Amino acid sequence: MQAIGTEFMDVKTLCLGLLSFEDASGYDLKKHFESLFRHFYSAGYGSIYPALADLAEAGLVRCREVPQQGRPDRKVYSITAEGRASFATALNSIQPQHKLRSEFLAMIYFADLMNPERLRKLMEDRAAELSDAIEHIEAFRRSTDKTAPAGARFVAGFSAALITAAEKYIRENKQMLYRKAPDAGGLKNATKTRDTAPVEERA
Amino acid sequence: MQAIGTEFMDVKTLCLGLLSFEDASGYDLKKHFESLFRHFYSAGYGSIYPALADLAEAGLVRCREVPQQGRPDRKVYSITAEGRASFATALNSIQPQHKLRSEFLAMIYFADLMNPERLRKLMEDRAAELSDAIEHIEAFRRSTDKTAPAGARFVAGFSAALITAAEKYIRENKQMLYRKAPDAGGLKNATKTRDTAPVEERA
DNA sequence: ATCCCCATGTAATTTGTTACATGATTGA
DNA sequence: TCAATCATGTAACAAATTACATGGGGAT
Numbered sequence: 001m002q003a004i005g006t007e008f009m010d011v012k013t014l015c016l017g018l019l020s021f022e023d024a025s026g027y028d029l030k031k032h033f034e035s036l037f038r039h040f041y042s043a044g045y046g047s048i049y050p051a052l053a054d055l056a057e058a059g060l061v062r063c064r065e066v067p068q069q070g071r072p073d074r075k076v077y078s079i080t081a082e083g084r085a086s087f088a089t090a091l092n093s094i095q096p097q098h099k100l101r102s103e104f105l106a107m108i109y110f111a112d113l114m115n116p117e118r119l120r121k122l123m124e125d126r127a128a129e130l131s132d133a134i135e136h137i138e139a140f141r142r143s144t145d146k147t148a149p150a151g152a153r154f155v156a157g158f159s160a161a162l163i164t165a166a167e168k169y170i171r172e173n174k175q176m177l178y179r180k181a182p183d184a185g186g187l188k189n190a191t192k193t194r195d196t197a198p199v200e201e202r203a
Numbered sequence: 204m205q206a207i208g209t210e211f212m213d214v215k216t217l218c219l220g221l222l223s224f225e226d227a228s229g230y231d232l233k234k235h236f237e238s239l240f241r242h243f244y245s246a247g248y249g250s251i252y253p254a255l256a257d258l259a260e261a262g263l264v265r266c267r268e269v270p271q272q273g274r275p276d277r278k279v280y281s282i283t284a285e286g287r288a289s290f291a292t293a294l295n296s297i298q299p300q301h302k303l304r305s306e307f308l309a310m311i312y313f314a315d316l317m318n319p320e321r322l323r324k325l326m327e328d329r330a331a332e333l334s335d336a337i338e339h340i341e342a343f344r345r346s347t348d349k350t351a352p353a354g355a356r357f358v359a360g361f362s363a364a365l366i367t368a369a370e371k372y373i374r375e376n377k378q379m380l381y382r383k384a385p386d387a388g389g390l391k392n393a394t395k396t397r398d399t400a401p402v403e404e405r406a
Numbered sequence: 407a408t409c410c411c412c413a414t415g416t417a418a419t420t421t422g423t424t425a426c427a428t429g430a431t432t433g434a
Numbered sequence: 435t436c437a438a439t440c441a442t443g444t445a446a447c448a449a450a451t452t453a454c455a456t457g458g459g460g461a462t
Contacts, residue, residue: 009306010449017313027413036312040305047450049415070458072414091317096306098329102243103212103299105361109239110220111354114294126301150380151314158308158372165368169361177353213421230441250422252443273430275442 004060004086006093011043012051013094016087019061019079026052026075035140036152039133039159052077060086111177123174130167137163209296214246215254216297219290222264222282229255229278238343239355242336242362255280263289314380326377333370340366 004013018024018032026049033043052075055061060083066074079087104126111119137160145153221227221235229251236246255278258264263286269277282290307329314322340363348356 008449009309014309017309017316020313020316025413026415037309040303040308042302042304042450044451045413045415046417046452053415068413071412072456074413088316091310091313092321094306094310096310096325098305098307098332099245100243100303100365101245102301103297104301105243105358106212106217106220106240107294107297107299108361109354109358110223110294111357112352113220113223113291118295122299125298129301149315150382151312154314154376154380155308155312157376158311158369161368161372162303162365165364166361169364173357173360177357179353211421228441229443247423248441248443249424249445256443271430271441274440275428277441 004055004058004090006090009090009094009096010051011047012054013087013090014041014043015048015051016055016060016079016083016090019077020084020087023076023078025077039137039163040155055083059083108177116178119177123170123177127167127170127174130163130170133163134160134167209293212293212297212299213254214250215257216290216293217244217246218251218254219258219263219282219286219293222280223287223290226279226281228280242340242366243358258286261289262286311380319381322380326373326380330370330373330377333366333373336366337363337370 004016014033014037015029018029018036024032026045029048029052030043030045033041033048037043052061052063056063056077059080061077061079063075063077066076068074104122107122114122137156141153141156141160148156217236217240218232221232221239227235229248232251232255233246233248236244236251240246255264255266259266259280262283264280264282266278266280269279271277307325310325311322317325340359344356344359344363351359
């Protein structure tokens with residue numbers, strides 16, 4: 001009966017929110033996270049199943065078990081009236097965070113200490129991941145744009161904008177990392193390779 | 204003597220990397236995280252101090268205590284030869300992650316369930332944070348661009364590109380969230396408010 | 407044959423955040 | 435006088451990731 005945390009948009013709160021749209025099992029919710037939230041929020045079974053158990057214990061969702069042939073029973077969760085109220089409260093009180101934790105950028109900061117092949121590999125891998133992400137998001141938008149609510153369309157567009165910008169930046173600026181060989185030892189290279197500044201366009 | 208983790212670019216590894224540029228105390232390193240990595244990687248004292256202790260125990264850094272007047276002794280860390288080798292190994296083996304966890308976007312996904320004032324407030328707050336970030340990053344680049352190594356310039360530009368894209372997307376698309384009033388109850392609104400599609404430009 | 411999908415969950419581990427604990431100096 | 439900066443660290447806590455544990459059905 002106690003309310004859910006009104007501090008963070010954690011996995012528990014998001015499961016509740018997704019259940020406000022339609023009933024689902026933990027397995028289904030994982031799929032939703034992977035398609036809807038893929039580019040900005042991830043959650044595994046290890047977070048989702050305990051979250052659902054907590055929500056059920058708090059009376060915010062109800063569970064009905066659907067027998068399956070040859071598989072574990074499907075446990076389908078439905079949001080309750082208290083659950084809707086609790087989620088509405090959460091939406092009105094939570095101060096949402098927006099955190100990027102990029103080991104990639106942290107690593108590239110030290111590009112001067114890497115050997116060139118390694119550096120190139122890192123950049124290419126990242127560029128490939130971004131291309132995949134763009135493909136995925138375009139496919140997603142083509143498949144759901146018609147019926148999706150404004151919020152869903154907005155976040156899909158937001159993800160696309162960010163990923164596109166990242167891909168573009170890498171494409172246009174990677175060569176600034178490829179100039180100087182990694183001089184093993186030499187400290188202050190006062191050689192003026194000052195010909196490359198990051199490409200930018202004005203808004 | 205054992206090597207540091209070759210899996211993640213964690214706080215420990217990044218401290219080691221920063222120490223490969225110059226000696227520093229935990230306090231100094233926190234400052235570096237805040238200025239250099241501010242927009243893509245954060246670390247608090249609670250991570251940094253234990254990281255330094257671990258690095259020292261592993262022989263990758265050495266610590267000398269500098270007495271202070273009226274303050275705790277300053278503990279200045281220097282990287283050792285083993286430390287440099289270990290960091291080089293890390294740079295060559297770690298597969299870096301790039302994780303965005305945006306409670307903001309997750310929340311906006313449910314925009315249709317929010318009351319309009321709340322929604323507007325969220326959007327304005329986020330836009331303000333982004334403007335602050337842009338200001339910060341521009342100031343940072345103006346102050347250090349001349350002497351900074353290519354890696355540092357690249358990541359600063361990358362951050363700027365991402366944040367600028369986010370700010371722009373919000374500015375150009377927020378109105379698509381402000382159309383429909385939050386209809387408390389009505390399920391399938393088949394009303395065709397299909398006049399707003401996300402603004403995008405081709406690359 | 408082998409791999410992926412379905413379907414659930416627990417337990418251990420890792421990681422990081424926050425609060426606690428202390429306290430002088432400097433500038434507004 | 436008040437806030438910020440300097441300066442260190444520990445302990446408790448929260449959260450999420452990963453590994454473990456199980457197993458049938460369907461497609462290639």
